[in-house]
Each structure stands twice: as C-alpha cells, then as structure tokens.
Amino acid sequence: MHLDHTHDGPAAVSADAHRIDGTRRALRIGLGGPVGSGKTATVAALCRALRDELSLAVVTNDIYTREDAEFLLREAVLPPERIAAVETGACPHTAIRDDISANLEAVEDLEDEVGPLDLILVESGGDNLTATFSKGLVDAQIFVIDVAGGDDIPRKGGPGVTTADLLVVNKTDLAPYVGSDLGRMAADAKAQRAELPVVFQSLRTEAGVADVAAWVRAQLSAWAA
Amino acid sequence: MIATGVRATARIVAREDGRGGTALPVLEGDGPLALRRTRASGSEARVMLVGAMSGPLGGDHFAVEADVESGARLRIGSAAATIALPGQAKGESRYDVRLSVAEDGELHWLPEQLISVHGSDLHVTTRVEVAQSARLVLREEQVLGRAGEEPGRLTSRLSVRVAGRTVLDQELACGPGAPGGWDGPAVLAGHRAVGQLLVVRPEFTREPVAARMLGEHAALVPLAGPAVLVTALATDGLRLRRVLDEALASLG
C-alpha cells in the first residue's frame, strides 16, 4: 500500500452529521438512567411504536455483556441484525462518555450493515445519576428514572436529571404503592430543568410510550430538516 | 578441552512413483539420525526416524529435511521420544526441521515427544512450506523435564507458510533462563506438557472450522489461512497426546 496520499480522507470521526460517503447519518438518541428504572423496557416499547414508520437499530451497553441485547432479542422488538451489544469492561459510564470509541464503531457498523437508518437508540448500562452521554456519541439523550427509586431524585438533580434533553419518570402506576408524590416530582423536575421537557409514563397503561415516541419523532423532524 | 557437538542431517524426498504409490528417491540419515522405511499404506510412504543416540546433547546440531513432491504422500514418525540432554560441550544444541509439501502432496509429520531434561539447552526450529493444494498434519509435543524433574531450557519456533503466506509463526521459550513469567498464569501455569497440532487443508478455505475449546486447557482455532491449530497444555505427555489425538479425529 501507499501511505503518501494527500489528506483527502473522511472527516467523520465522531459527531459529524455525515457518513463517509457524504450521506446524512442516522439520528442517535441515548437512553441513560439508574439500574432498573426501565431503560430497556422503554427501548423495547419505542421499537414497537416506531419500527413500522422508521428504519431503526439499537446499541446496548450492558454491565454484563449482551444481557439487555438478549432481552430485546427475546422480545423480538427488532430483527437480531439491528441490535448490537457493546462490552464496557465493568464501566458503563466510560463507554458512553469518556471513551466512546466502541459505541461509535457499533453505530457505524449498524449503518453499514443494515442501513440506511433513520434512528439509532443507544442504551447505556444501568449506572448512577451522574452518567451522561458524550455529545460525540449521541445527538440527544433521554434520562429514565422511576418513581420507585425515590421521589426525591428530581430534587437531588445531578447531570442526568438536570441536563438530559428529555427526563422520563417511569412506572407512575407504582406511585401509590411506594408512596411517591408525583406532583412533588414534577415540581422538583421543573425547578431543576427549567424549560426542558419531562414525561411521566407507565408502560402498563394504554398510552404507554406514546409521549416519548412523539418526542423522538419531533427530534427526527428537526434532524432531517 | 573444548568438546564440539555432533552434526547430523537426515534427508527425505518423496515422489509419486507413477503407479499410484510414493517412492523415496532420497532417504539419507547419518550418525544419530537414522531413517527406516516402514510398510506403506496405500499410496502413502512411511518413514521412521530412529534415534541411534538419545541426543541431542549440548552443542549438537541435528537437522531433518523432508520434501514431498507434487502428488506424493508421506508419513514420518519416530521410534522413540527425542530427549534433550546436557552435554560436555557448552552451549545450546539445535534441532532444525525443514519440511515442504508441493501441490497435491500430503505430509503427516508425527514425531514422538521432545523431552527437555534438566540442564539441557535446546533450540528447535520447524519451518514448513505448504503449497496451495497440499495437505499437512503436523504434531509437536514438548515435555518439560522427566517425571518430577525441573525442565531444561527449551526454545521452540514453528513457522508455517501456505502458498507463500505465513499463517503461523510462534515461539515458545521455557525453562531456566527463559524470559520471565514463562511458568506463570499467562503462559504455562505449571503445566509440564505442551503441544500443538497443525492441520492444513485446502478445503478449509471453503468450509472454515469454527473455534472451540477442547476441555479447559486446549483450544482448536482457525488460523488466518486454510489451517487449523490446536494448542494444548496438560500435566503430562500421555494426557497431552489424548487431547491432540481426539482433536485430529474430530476434524475427520
């Protein structure tokens, strides 16, 4: 091979909106949040809601590799070739924030292999309230908490709750049983997030993931514009 | 007095005899490396390496060269284990094996174990050239020390080219004076028998073999080329042979 070419190489290294061939890449939305808050269930519900209208794929970042990917496969929300798992070496926050290279490989491989894609959901491994996605990896991020994790989480804030493009308070159907005050959670979230949106959802009700799906559609229209 | 080691070379050429068999126009051994032709099996000629001495001793330099010409089939074994012993001559001894298999030829190189005795210092080099349509089965087994004995110094390099491209180049160094960690958890972890089985077949290009474990301390892997390698560790030579035999049988 010759290594003396001029510097005409592709520029797409991370957040670049275009692929190597110049086409616009898929919108990437990250879903983060604490363990057990319902990230994977929300991803599964989003896939069911959007798969008929959009070409989409999912990247999971498990603590133990492939566990979440296998849940999605079992639930058959997408064909297996549209679900990729990234190993995180016991540090899921590192893989979505400090060293995003493996996740970037995964999203690009999905676009190469099953593309063109409109949307890629990147699900973080369950971590803690400080884990957020790098802007080099995703275009927008959803932070998922649940009412059973304590109704003081919005008040406590932290980067996920405060800065995520969408805050989802999940499992609202459980609020009466765990003594969580939804009104207080909404007020605290408003105080932390100002104009940034918050969705309260229960995937067990008929509305299910509809509000989050509507928000995703709005992000996509803005991305494609 | 400085003793110098023994030099010995064995040469074998296998050639199609035109009657469906394999002839051995060259079959020369000298000194400690004697060769004996044994009864053929079908089109395959068979040769035994007969060690007249139990060498190599320190300072000795042994070489075996075998060329399988196009369409010929040859199987080489040995009558007994090769034992690396300390000698009066200072310095390392060498054992060089050079094998080649031309188009449509087939070679089975299945010598008995090499036993590295305490105080010995042996450097083994095995170089193999295999043509694109040729076939090879090669087995190497090293036993580190006789029963209950510390091993000698042993360095063994195996390089294999298929159609001019190197598909395997590896060197294992162990025993006193080898680079650090050779008996640690990354390398041998106390195992005293280590072996490799290499199988080259042109059909592996079309039907690649999947990697698999053979118990806890052996793995069968496809190389980057039409070849499969089994690497196995065992507590002794008998158990090692069992793993390698089973692996070969499983390849059909």
Added chain:
Amino acid sequence: MSRGALLVLADGRFPAGGHAHSGGAEAAVKAGRVTGAASLGDFCRGRLHTAGLVSATLAAAAVLGVDPVELDAAADARTPSPALRVAARKLGRQLMRAARATWPSAELDALAREFPKGAHQPVVLGLVARAAGLGAEDAAYCAAYESVSGPASATVRLLSLDPFDATAVLARLAPELDLVADRAVEAGRRVVDEGVDALPCASAPLLEIGAEAHAAWAVRLFAS
C-alpha cells in the same frame, strides 16, 4: 520527539477503547490463575515478554516505516486465537478513530482506507506515534506498557484488588519494560533490513487458550 505527546498517547484515558479489554486477565481470574497481587505480577510478566514484546516490535517497526500491510499479516500469523485477532483489530480501529481526530495525518487516513475494519492495534499504534511526532522507542514503550497496564486495571475491577497493590505491580515491572522496549526497537530495526520474519514471535499458550474460553462465555465484563 515530544515527551508531552508521548504522555498523551500513553495515557490510559486516551479514548481508544482499552478500558473494555482485560488483556486476558478476566479469563485468568475466572480460571483461578490470578487471585491477587503476586499472581497478577506473574501474569503481567509473562504477557510482557510474549504478547508485549511482539506488540512493541510491531509498533516500533511501523514507526520505522515497514509496510503496515506486511506487519498486519505478520501479526495475524503471531495471533492464532481468532478471538484475539478480532480484539486486536477492534482496538486498532478504535485507536485509529481517536488518533485521526487527535493527530490528523495522511498516513493514518491511508491506513484507515486500507483496513476499514481495523488493522492490528500495535501496527496502528506505530503509525499514530509517527503522526504524533514520536519515535520507535516511544511506540515500543507505549505497546509494552499497555500489555501490562490493561490487565492490572482490569484486575482491580475484577478482584476488587487494592489499586495501590496493582500499581506497585506495574512499578516493579519497570526494569523489564525497559528491557522489552529496547529489544523491540532493536528487533524493529532488523525488520527494516530483513523483513517481517525478523519480528519476534514469542507465544503464551494460556493467553491464546484463555481468550477462546472467554469469547465463548455468555456473560462477561470485558470484551477480551
């Protein structure tokens, strides 16, 4: 050379994917071969003198201008385990991505085109070192150090090993790191004159076997 650039490249936080790989430590821990600081030290020493030496020489030779395509093929021949070949290419591709953003270079662009799915990481590392204005010795040090720092930090996570003990293991290996880096540069120079057969090919059977065992697990923390 720029000592500053060397620190940037050698930093464990350089975002090139290393944090998700244990360098064989996860398999060795599960098999009970690495149980604490002493066995971690033995593990690292063995890896340094085998895979570490080969990687360091590949990196040094790449800095010295040896054809990366030939070096990549030589790395394949020295890596029988397909799981390790896959890991090396993944890491190579991730390093390539990080380096092209950090030290843009026509050579790196050309290598990325030649190996869209990644070349062996040490080969990429050598060209990255060139792009960063570093020399063969720097690249050899980076590769040799990575061969032991990865398993050490993974073992801290896997065994909840005291991080001070793990760092002390690395510090005690420093003289051997120097030795391996020297040998790698010397061998790298020979490769320039004699071709890739002059690359060392020191092997570690349990790293190869353990990598295949690890790749077959359903549940694991590290990619390799």
